[in-house]
Amino acid sequence: MAKSRKRKPINQNLSAYLFLLPWIIGFLVFVLYPLFYTIILSFNNVVKDINGWNNTFTGLENYITAFVRNTNFTPLLIEFIIVELSYVPAILVLSLILAILLNTKIKFRSGFRLIFFFPVVVMSGPVLSQLGSSRATELIDVSSILVFRMIANYSDTLAGVLVGIFNNFSTILWFTGIPIVLFLNGLQKINSQLFEAAQIDGANSWQMLWKISLPNLKSTALVVGIFTVVQIAIFEINPMYAFIIRTINDNYTNGLGFAAAVVLIYSFVVLLFIVLIFFLLRERDKDVYKETLQEKQQKFVKRLQRQQHRHRYQNETVKEFVNRMIKRRKEKNHVE
Incomplete structure (x- = not known):
C-alpha cells in the first residue's frame, strides 16, 4: 500500500486574506477610488461640454463658496450638528432602557420585542420623511409647558433642543429598533454568575446595573453610537440630506467640484462624530483587547x-x- 501523503497545513493568515479578498477589492474599487477622485474634484471647477469633462484647478474656491457665498449650507450644517448631538444620546439612552425592560422575564416579551422592531421592517426613509412632513410623528406642543418656559428663560438653545426631541419623539423611537436588538444581544452575553454573586453579596438592582450591566455594555454602546450617527446622516429626516441631493443634481454638468466639496465637508463632520463616539465609549484599559470577555467576567x-x-x-x-x-x-x- 502506498503511503498516504500528509497534507501541508494551510497558513491561517493566507486563508483569512483569501476570504477578505472580495471585500478588499470592492472597498478599493467602490469606496477608496471614488473617495480620492471626489477629493480631486473638490479642488477643481468641473464643467461638462461637447468635448467631455473639463477640470480647471481652483484650489479652495469651492470650499470658500460653500461656507461664505452659499447662504444655505452653513445654517443647515449647524442644524444637522444639533440634530446629531440631541438625537444620538436620546436614542442611546432610550434603546438601553427599553432593552433592559425587554430583557426581564415579563409576559408577552416576544410580542413587545416585535412591536419595537416592527417599524424598522415596515417603514423606510421616504415613508418616515412623508410622515414627518405631514407632522404625523409629532406629539403635543410642549413649548408652552412651564418647565420648558423656565428652561427657555435660561437658554433658548437648550429649550429648542429639548422641544425638538419631544416633538419628534416618535421619530427617535423609530430609530431605536436595531439599537434595542444590539443591546439585548449584549445583555444576554453577560455571565449570569456575575448577578448571582452580586445578589449573594447583598447588591441591589441599581448597583448591579451600574457595576455589572453598564460596564459590560460599553463595547455594544460604541457600536450602537456609530451606527446611529451614520443612520441619521443617510436618512431624509436630517436637514442636510435634501440639500446635498439637490446640490449634486443642480451642479452635475456645471459645478460638480462644488458638489464634491459639499459632500466631503458633510462626510468629514460625520467622521468627527464617529471619532467623538469612539473616544467617549472606548475601553480605557490598555490590555482589554488581550483578554476575552469570558476571562474578564x-x-x-x-x-x-x-x-x-x-x-x-x-x-x-x-x-x-x-x-x-x-x-x-x-x-x-x-x-x-
Missing part, C-alpha cells in the same frame, strides 16, 4: 467571591475563628 466573579468571603467572616468571634482553623487543619490532614 471570570476575574470579576472571583473578585466578588473574595469580597463575599471577607464579608462572611468579618464578624466572627475568636472562638469561631479557632474552631474554623482546627476544622480546616483536620480536613487537610485527612486529604493527605
Whole structure:
C-alpha cells in the first residue's frame, strides 16, 4: 500500500486574506477610488461640454463658496450638528432602557420585542420623511409647558433642543429598533454568575446595573453610537440630506467640484462624530483587547467571591475563628 501523503497545513493568515479578498477589492474599487477622485474634484471647477469633462484647478474656491457665498449650507450644517448631538444620546439612552425592560422575564416579551422592531421592517426613509412632513410623528406642543418656559428663560438653545426631541419623539423611537436588538444581544452575553454573586453579596438592582450591566455594555454602546450617527446622516429626516441631493443634481454638468466639496465637508463632520463616539465609549484599559470577555467576567466573579468571603467572616468571634482553623487543619490532614 502506498503511503498516504500528509497534507501541508494551510497558513491561517493566507486563508483569512483569501476570504477578505472580495471585500478588499470592492472597498478599493467602490469606496477608496471614488473617495480620492471626489477629493480631486473638490479642488477643481468641473464643467461638462461637447468635448467631455473639463477640470480647471481652483484650489479652495469651492470650499470658500460653500461656507461664505452659499447662504444655505452653513445654517443647515449647524442644524444637522444639533440634530446629531440631541438625537444620538436620546436614542442611546432610550434603546438601553427599553432593552433592559425587554430583557426581564415579563409576559408577552416576544410580542413587545416585535412591536419595537416592527417599524424598522415596515417603514423606510421616504415613508418616515412623508410622515414627518405631514407632522404625523409629532406629539403635543410642549413649548408652552412651564418647565420648558423656565428652561427657555435660561437658554433658548437648550429649550429648542429639548422641544425638538419631544416633538419628534416618535421619530427617535423609530430609530431605536436595531439599537434595542444590539443591546439585548449584549445583555444576554453577560455571565449570569456575575448577578448571582452580586445578589449573594447583598447588591441591589441599581448597583448591579451600574457595576455589572453598564460596564459590560460599553463595547455594544460604541457600536450602537456609530451606527446611529451614520443612520441619521443617510436618512431624509436630517436637514442636510435634501440639500446635498439637490446640490449634486443642480451642479452635475456645471459645478460638480462644488458638489464634491459639499459632500466631503458633510462626510468629514460625520467622521468627527464617529471619532467623538469612539473616544467617549472606548475601553480605557490598555490590555482589554488581550483578554476575552469570558476571562474578564471570570476575574470579576472571583473578585466578588473574595469580597463575599471577607464579608462572611468579618464578624466572627475568636472562638469561631479557632474552631474554623482546627476544622480546616483536620480536613487537610485527612486529604493527605
